Amino acid sequence: xxLYHTEDQAMLADTAAGFMAEEGxxxxxxxxxxxxxxxxxxxxxxxxxxxxxGFTGMLLDEDDGGLGMGHVEAGIVLEEIGRNLxxxxxxxxxxxxxxxxxxxxxxxxxxxxxxxxxxxxxxxxAIDETAKHRPGRITCRAEKSGNGFRLTGAKSFVIHGASAxxxxxxxxxxxxxxxxxxxxxxxxxxxxxxxxxxxxxLVDSSMATxxxxxxxxxxxxxxxxxxxxxxxxxxxxxxxxxxxxxAEGVGVARGAMDMTxxxxxxxxxxxxxxxxxxxxxxxASHLYSEVEIARAVTIKAQQLLDxxxxxxxxxxxxxxxxxxxxxxxxxxEGVQMHGGIGMxxxxxxxxxxxxxxxxxxxxxxxxxxxxxVAQLSGY
Numbered sequence: 001x002x003l004y005h006t007e008d009q010a011m012l013a014d015t016a017a018g019f020m021a022e023e024g025x026x027x028x029x030x031x032x033x034x035x036x037x038x039x040x041x042x043x044x045x046x047x048x049x050x051x052x053x054g055f056t057g058m059l060l061d062e063d064d065g066g067l068g069m070g071h072v073e074a075g076i077v078l079e080e081i082g083r084n085l086x087x088x089x090x091x092x093x094x095x096x097x098x099x100x101x102x103x104x105x106x107x108x109x110x111x112x113x114x115x116x117x118x119x120x121x122x123x124x125x126a127i128d129e130t131a132k133h134r135p136g137r138i139t140c141r142a143e144k145s146g147n148g149f150r151l152t153g154a155k156s157f158v159i160h161g162a163s164a165x166x167x168x169x170x171x172x173x174x175x176x177x178x179x180x181x182x183x184x185x186x187x188x189x190x191x192x193x194x195x196x197x198x199x200x201x202l203v204d205s206s207m208a209t210x211x212x213x214x215x216x217x218x219x220x221x222x223x224x225x226x227x228x229x230x231x232x233x234x235x236x237x238x239x240x241x242x243x244x245x246x247a248e249g250v251g252v253a254r255g256a257m258d259m260t261x262x263x264x265x266x267x268x269x270x271x272x273x274x275x276x277x278x279x280x281x282x283x284a285s286h287l288y289s290e291v292e293i294a295r296a297v298t299i300k301a302q303q304l305l306d307x308x309x310x311x312x313x314x315x316x317x318x319x320x321x322x323x324x325x326x327x328x329x330x331x332x333e334g335v336q337m338h339g340g341i342g343m344x345x346x347x348x349x350x351x352x353x354x355x356x357x358x359x360x361x362x363x364x365x366x367x368x369x370x371x372x373v374a375q376l377s378g379y
Contacts, residue, residue, distance in 0.1 A: 003296045024088070029043060029087055039199070041160075047119050056118075057116065061102065082247070087206060100168045101113060101224065124160045126169045142173050148217060151186065159206065159362070164190060170185055173227055185224040185237075186222045202358050203357050203358055250298050264280060324359075324360045
């Protein structure tokens with residue numbers, strides 16, 4: 001498929017771009033909630049507006065009340081979220097959790113999907129247990145208890161954990177900690193007894209939690225998919241989240257690049273616009289090329305995921321690694337070309353660097369995915 005959007009996707013991009021620039025911009029959302037030390041880190045009113053536009057149910061099947069769209073369309077929204085640094089639970093709720101819930105039974109869908117589609121509910125995913133992303137090792141355990149399970153363990157850096165109406169938790173129901181099999185996904189409601197959150201504010205001002213499960217009792221209906229067969233669902237959820245994070249990273253890169261180019265056209269030094277200096281022109285040209293390559297590989301990975309292609313897993317890691325490099329370059333060049341003021345809170349360019357830093361770590365950094373590309377390629 002060509003690495004550009006169809007007519008319908010272009011219309012969606014225009015809608016998302018206008019909405020995020022108007023309602024999701026930095027002054028109205030990120031700075032507003034950050035400066036008020038908001039416990040959620042995002043606005044629930046904006047989340048309702050996401051729902052009114054149909055964004056919240058994009059990846060859900062039409063039979064479940066969603067739009068039946070794919071990762072290319074979700075990526076269009078995420079790119080504009082990244083470009084405007086719009087704080088929202090879209091990635092955790094409408095991409096990661098929604099992908100998991102698509103594999104759930106009728107009871108669990110009826111319980112959680114309407115709230116997501118209407119913008120009334122926020123979901124989180126609890127996967128990682130250490131400072132670094134290691135989904136191959138799950139130590140949090142769920143043991144049989146009557147007709148249900150008893151969940152014990154801890155999860156780290158659960159984005160929107162304290163704000164979520166439900167957490168999708170990956171737990172081990174059999175086998176050793178690093179076994180491929182023996183994983184089960186659970187939908188844990190926010191009011192579950194013996195679940196405790198320790199909230200932390202991340203570098204980009206978003207909120208996460210370190211969450212502990214001290215014998216949380218769950219009934220059998222909390223299982224998403226099959227008992228001991230959750231690795232396949234987990235992998236699908238991770239693929240969706242990784243390419244979603246890559247798409248948002250492209251937006252961060254493009255937002256930082258656009259802001260930097262505008263500054264080069266306005267700032268004067270020695271009586272000349274600094275954009276006229278050849279050295280800066282070369283750096284800006286190189287940056288543009290890197291960002292466009294990252295965007296192209298992200299679109300390709302989205303297309304492969306939507307097709308269910310065997311190479312989708314490999315290309316998703318290629319995209320995540322490439323975007324991390326390109327976005328990292330974009331924010332660093334942005335701060336440097338702004339000069340000393342680039343380090344001040346008065347200018348938004350520093351906020352792009354902070355968001356990039358958090359996104360790079362989310363669901364695996366460039367080194368994790370470069371190693372994964374090597375392994376998937378037979379090395």
